[in-house]
Amino acid sequence: EVQLVESGGGLVQPGGSLRVSCVASGFTFSSYWMSWVRQAPGKGLEWVANIKEDGSGKYYVDSVKGRFTISRDNAKNSLYLQMNSLRVEDTAVFYCARVRIRQLQRLLYYFDYWGQGTLVTVSS
């Protein structure tokens, strides 16, 4: 069974830093792109960042470029999001999601499994 378990959320002051983590199980972690998707309180979903299987490619939404860094440790089946220079508007539940790029020769480009999320609150 595929499981994604996030951790590391909490309260941080504006301008501060936080790292959230996601531990994966039930699949070959090193074979999949992974993503972070966030949801501000009462708002919709927002894609934040992706990382390729081997970490060679990283992609970000414009609003977090230069502040957030996505990374992974395939030996530990773990995904990370280092968040620096946090702003009040970064307050959100952060979800870890597995990305399905293709199945055999068929391109798919979607999020097939989701974790339960971890809440990051940026407030003074």
Place this chain on the structure above:
Amino acid sequence: QTVVTQEPSFSVSPGGTVTLTCGLSSGSVSTSSYPSWYQQTPGQAPRTLIYNTNTRSSGVPDRFSGSILGNKAALAITGAQADDESHYYCVLYMGSGIWVFGGGTKLTVL
């Protein structure tokens, strides 16, 4: 800046049919955008419903179907049930490793 548009809210009667749409602020949605749809109830993680325009995820009833209607992606729900009352989100793949979610549609069944 690319904006993915969805109806903010929709209502459907129990047993009825509703079609939610997913468009682009400029341009058309096609299968090359690989539209996918997700259902989310308050306090829960999203659940994957439809991917690659019209493929149902495992365990999703065939009351849910996806398509391209005109210049938008569409999610149709037939025989609406009370537990279909949720938020529904579409997401489009923009290329170069970038995805953009729509703002979501709050579906009420009454």
